[in-house]
Amino acid sequence: MEKRRGRKVMKDKEESVDDDPWRWLVHKGIVASFLCIAVFALLVRAAVSLHPYSGAGNPPKYGDFEAQRHWMEITINLPVKEWYRNSTTNDLSYWGLDYPPLTAYQSYIHGLFLRFFHPESVSLFTSRGHESYFGKLLMRWTVLSSDALMFFPAVFYFVIVYYASRPHGQKTDIAWHIAIMLLNPCLMLIDHGHFQYNCISLGLTVGAVAAVLSNKELVACFLFSLALNHKQMSAYFAPAFFSHLFGKCIRRQNPLLEVSKLGLVVLGTFVLVWWPYLHSMEAFLGVLSRLAPFERGIYEDYVANFWCTTSVLIKWKRMFTTQSLKLLSLGATVSTCLPSMVQQIRAPSNQGFLYGLLNSAFSFYIFSFQVHEKSILLPLLPASLLALEEPFLLKWITFYALFSMFPLLCRDELILPYFALSALFILIYHGPSGRQDRRKRLSFNSVVTTLL
């Protein structure tokens, strides 16, 4: 109903331009409207932080909150080389580190912050299962600050770059797009409710995407390598980055030089981050084995991907060995993201790159090994970046993503924020001036994406 009325407003632009709230938001420029929306987004995040976190009051294992707290405890109390090694002081079966070293460094910094204000929450051994008002507050503030310092500036950078190349766009669209990206209900529920730090790796990825769109490829490689080193799941986007940058490089004067420049940046970043673990093969493999826990099987819990869904009919775990399942999932993943990769190598374009991100993220989510339901955030990111091109797609992906997280949120008692944030998303999506669905560009990639 509101959408129909909204369309009428768009037609009678002359009469109603004055009372359109989106126009008030944008008439002072992008910076002012971004500031306004960012403050609102922070407020909503602060409000979500009031709610319970995962594993609250649930001994002996608790949940992701306890895992993050434990990593802070480990990183500030033990030397760097011990972080990934099983020892008497570091029992890897109790929430051992299973993300790459950048997460460990980030936990270290946050651990210092916590130790300064509330030492009992991160003292070695005695703080296991530590739950207090002040401890929760400080942890929540670490996520809020990470979000504000990493994700928000990245989104701002992206918006500036994206709209610099589209001068005929409407300013109110920009505000709407910013709101859609910053008020993503899934990200807020996972990061500020359930408790995780996806904002850091997603922020670095958005920064890398923006750098690609503004032709700063070296910066893009650096930022994306950092994202990979924060959470290995960022590799969902790797095919798109690789194919687009490769496609661009082979069109240049000296393709070998270009490729090696990018390769050097990536290698350099990895060496920088993994430096403490490069002194021996054993240490390196030790960390690597923590990152890819194949023994956990092809799927766990309920996740909306191919293997889990079809397991109702085909009992994968019973019929195949882990080794063959690994190969099967690899094959399926690669074959489904191959089309967009090939297209980008042959004809790289900014639009194609964004669709390629969507494509590869989805193919990994659906066919990859050991996908967690929280990984839906990864396909959701390029969908929100493409919000203006594919608003319909974004709406339905968000709803399905929210719905797929429902069991997880039920366990965490986050049902109230779930409904409130879903309602907020619907309201923002169907803003008072209405969203006119742009004509869908039937590019090669969008067809493939929609099919997937």
Place this chain on the structure above:
Amino acid sequence: MGLQGATSTPHLLWFFGIATCVKLLLIPSYHSTDFEVHRNWLALTHSLPLSQWYSDETSPWTLDYPPFFAYFEFFLSIFANLIDPQIVHLKKGLNYSSNTVVSFQRITVILSDLCMLYGVYRLTKDLDSKRRTLIWVLVVWSPMLMIVDHVHFQYNGFLLGFLFISLSYLEEGRDLMGGLFFAVLLCFKHLFAVAAPVYFVYLLRHYCCGGLVRGLRRLLAMGAVVTAVFAVAYAPFVYHGQIQQVLRRMFPFGRGLCHAYWAPNFWVFYIILDKLLAFFLRKFGFATPTPEASFTGGLVGDSSPFSILPQITPVTTFMIVLLALSPCLIKAWREPQPGMVTRWVAYAYTCGFLFGWHVHEKASLHFVIPLATIAVQNMDSARHYYLLSIVSCYSLFPLLFEVREYPIKVLLLLLYSIIMWLVFSAKFTDGEEAKATAPIKKEAGHVAAKKGGFLIRGIEKSYLVGLLVVEIWGQLLHSIFFGERLPFVPLMLISIYCGLGIVYSWIWQLRWIIRSPES
């Protein structure tokens, strides 16, 4: 007009929807003892017969609002009983704070905000759609209502809705309905009676006019309506012989001049002056008596909490409020214009806040929210509202003293200031808007006409920056310099600093009322 009406109303619902989402997220936040107060009222209206509502002492949070509010709580308790009977159990429900009761009560506040929504809709029905949407943004997204109603816990939005409905009828010229709704409001919360003199004078001159016979007939009609409303409210208690007890509960003058946390009103300055005078006189060797009583305690016999300055009694405050109101009443008597009613009523509540007895800082809601509805009339009013709303919202900060709510209250205020700046700039972009309808002032809109935009003067900007300084002092510097000593100083600083802003607002409103043109 019809088309614009059709396109604007969804905006109101959209704003309300966004605000509701944020309110839902704030459900698990800190709630004050007011939460237990209202839960207790649910319990006692549900479990006890009417004759015992005002005499029950099971809980220290006794019923001290007029009967309509008690009936409202009784209505809510029916649903509470269906959801969780322990909420309304008189003894077992004491200090009950599980998820069910918190969610239930919070949701009743959110739903009762629909009353305010209707009130502000009605009040702005006849304005052009740009102004209307602007007022909706200012009222529906007010951080003061968010902080007081949805975190601290009260039902102010609901009550202000009745005030707006009454004001909307008065502005339309339908005085009888306006008077009716005001009488209803008084039977919900008697604190609103501060504006009663304004209503009385206005209705007498505007409604009961046109010759002796017609005037007398109308006077009787109005009197009958008001009496009927009061009868519906109080009759059951008169029947049970409880009326004395009811009045005693409603007017507890045993309390002191100031609340435990000093509301930023005039008496703060009076107290500070008294203390300073006593300090200096003692330094110069004069023997000054040390007061036995305290400002926040009750009146103890003849002893006064003041060393030098004369004692203040409830009667004194009453007289001073009336004195402060008198210019407004004189104006209303001479020229009862419907368009000025909102300003007069807001002025009345400002006077009541500044000079009243035992004023809570939450009472600033009563005049700040109505002033939002007239803030869009011209640039001067907009500037004034900008300053006033920020100052009074800041004065409410000490209500939420837990660390968890700190980012929320700061972000609410910051967001509102940015939104106000954006919408006022959008409205007053050209010099035309800024100049029009300002009261007769020599330097009328010259500032605005020159630059054509929403600007805050230098002195106001520095005052707002001063707010930031006060906050940094209270949160950070005080504990660095003084440690644990003088713990009351940060709160006192907030009261004094905000008091300056409120006094400025009072003077501005008074000037406007005195200088308003008579047609």
